[in-house]
Amino acid sequence: MIKPQHHAIVVIGAGIAGATIANELLERGQAVCILDSAPAPATACSSHAYAIAHPHIGRGSPRLLRLTHLAFLLAEDRWRSTWNQHGIFQPSKRDKVFDRSEIAKHLCNLNLDDAMAQALDAKDAQAVCGINQNGVWLPRGASLDLSTAAQDLLKPHPLLSSHWNTRITRLEKCDAGWKLFDESGIALMTAGKVIIAAAMESKALAASMGVRLPLRPVRGQLSIFSITANDPWVERLPRTAISGDGYCLPAERLDDGSYRWIVGSSFDEGEDDLRSRESSDQFNREQAKGLLNYGDGNTGTLRKFSSFIGVRCVAGDRLPIIGALVQRPGIFLATALGSRGVLWSALASKLIAAQVLGDDFALLTRLGFAADLVAALAPARFFAGALAAAPALGALASNSKPILPSVPRAK
Numbered sequence: 270m271i272k273p274q275h276h277a278i279v280v281i282g283a284g285i286a287g288a289t290i291a292n293e294l295l296e297r298g299q300a301v302c303i304l305d306s307a308p309a310p311a312t313a314c315s316s317h318a319y320a321i322a323h324p325h326i327g328r329g330s331p332r333l334l335r336l337t338h339l340a341f342l343l344a345e346d347r348w349r350s351t352w353n354q355h356g357i358f359q360p361s362k363r364d365k366v367f368d369r370s371e372i373a374k375h376l377c378n379l380n381l382d383d384a385m386a387q388a389l390d391a392k393d394a395q396a397v398c399g400i401n402q403n404g405v406w407l408p409r410g411a412s413l414d415l416s417t418a419a420q421d422l423l424k425p426h427p428l429l430s431s432h433w434n435t436r437i438t439r440l441e442k443c444d445a446g447w448k449l450f451d452e453s454g455i456a457l458m459t460a461g462k463v464i465i466a467a468a469m470e471s472k473a474l475a476a477s478m479g480v481r482l483p484l485r486p487v488r489g490q491l492s493i494f495s496i497t498a499n500d501p502w503v504e505r506l507p508r509t510a511i512s513g514d515g516y517c518l519p520a521e522r523l524d525d526g527s528y529r530w531i532v533g534s535s536f537d538e539g540e541d542d543l544r545s546r547e548s549s550d551q552f553n554r555e556q557a558k559g560l561l562n563y564g565d566g567n568t569g570t571l572r573k574f575s576s577f578i579g580v581r582c583v584a585g586d587r588l589p590i591i592g593a594l595v596q597r598p599g600i601f602l603a604t605a606l607g608s609r610g611v612l613w614s615a616l617a618s619k620l621i622a623a624q625v626l627g628d629d630f631a632l633l634t635r636l637g638f639a640a641d642l643v644a645a646l647a648p649a650r651f652f653a654g655a656l657a658a659a660p661a662l663g664a665l666a667s668n669s670k671p672i673l674p675s676v677p678r679a680k
């Protein structure tokens with residue numbers, strides 16, 4: 270029997286997460302093998318061409334604020350050349366009193382200077398970014414075409430080998446590290462270190478090693494609307510992105526005077542159906558009215574041009590799962606990117622590369638990582654008492670018992 274080929278590092282999944290991590294390792298001089306069940310990179314959730322990115326500025330969850338700030342800076346740096354910086358406006362909640370100086374103080378406490386975030390009343394917002402609403406203006410907010418970015422990250426490189434149409438279904442410990450099996454039970458290769466970046470399918474791969482990951486799908490549909498030149502919506506269409514209950518991109522004027530406008534997204538918990546739904550487009554039309562504060566808008570004239578439908582992978586605590594699976598030495602996870610694929614993939618590339626290569630923690634500290642942030646992302650957070658506090662995951666663990674069963678026996 271032919272001995273399976275050995276690779277020092279294998280990445281499973283060539284979405285934005287796997288592609289960014291693979292690229293970081295290549296840049297650091299490592300040979301990397303990347304595998305995907307699809308015939309090309311970024312065919313699943315990362316086929317999304319209109320993903321927005323900005324630091325989180327809400328109240329509460331201080332760790333999320335710090336993590337998204339750090340991740341935003343890493344993402345901006347990584348995708349500088351393809352970053353579509355149009356700015357993003359976040360309207361304040363209309364049922365809340367808008368206290369501009371209070372919000373300015375909050376932004377200052379978050380170390381977000383004027384170049385990053387500005388509290389504006391409706392009059393100033395109209396002057397600065399053309400939105401006649403109270404809120405926060407994020408001038409560096411941007412969007413990224415995840416598909417193009419992933420393909421670019423995986424362009425031919427002397428240290429990169431890519432295997433398409435290759436679905437891994439099982440991992441098993443072996444002397445060389447880990448053995449990777451395909452659907453017909455054939456051991457395709459062995460790897461010293463394996464990075465699992467397979468979104469929802471990370472769950473099955475982890476299960477094949479006896480590890481239970483608390484992942485679930487959230488379907489989402491983004492609508493691309495067409496608006497005729499003389500429609501009343503035209504007067505209202507934004508020239509910047511807006512992120513609030515849903516989000517939209519700046520409207521694009523086409524040569525014939527009509528407009529193309531991207532508005533999203535539906536949020537269908539626990540669903541993974543990729544078929545287009547009229548109800549999701551209708552939901553987005555209603556979101557469009559809310560984003561523009563245009564209660565009288567006639568949703569009937571937002572004509573559907575096309576849509577993007579994807580399945581987000583989320584963990585129970587809504588943070589991504591990024592880091593070494595310490596109970597299975599040599600296995601690393603980068604999954605549960607939820608609705609922040611741009612931010613978390615940039616952050617995952619630095620964190621996973623540092624862990625795979627055994628960097629001194631000082632190197633990560635220099636990038637802005639702190640020990641509590643790394644712990645908040647680590648897979649280990651699900652394997653202790655922390656889980657009992659999260660009702661959605663309560664069934665999976667108790668305070669006293671780790672979720673992980675004993676290490677599987679090598680066959």
Ligand SMILES: Cc1cc2nc3c(=O)[nH]c(=O)nc-3n(C[C@H](O)[C@H](O)[C@H](O)COP(=O)(O)OP(=O)(O)OC[C@H]3O[C@@H](n4cnc5c(N)ncnc54)[C@H](O)[C@@H]3O)c2cc1C
Pocket residue numbers: 281282283284285286287304305306307310311312313314315316317319320321322415435436437438466467468470471474488489490491533534535577578579580581603604605606607608609610611612
């Ligand atoms: C409607 C919608 C709107 C969104 N908006 C935004 C946004 O505005 N901003 C933002 O940052 N993010 C947004 N996101 C989220 C973003 O698209 C995702 O977080 C991101 O694409 C996930 O990347 P990934 O690499 O983890 O997963 P994927 O892109 O799904 O990649 C996983 C890859 O693994 C491969 N794979 C799976 N199983 C196996 C296996 N067993 N063997 C081999 N290969 C395997 C798959 O083929 C796939 O290529 C949105 C998502 C949706 C659905």
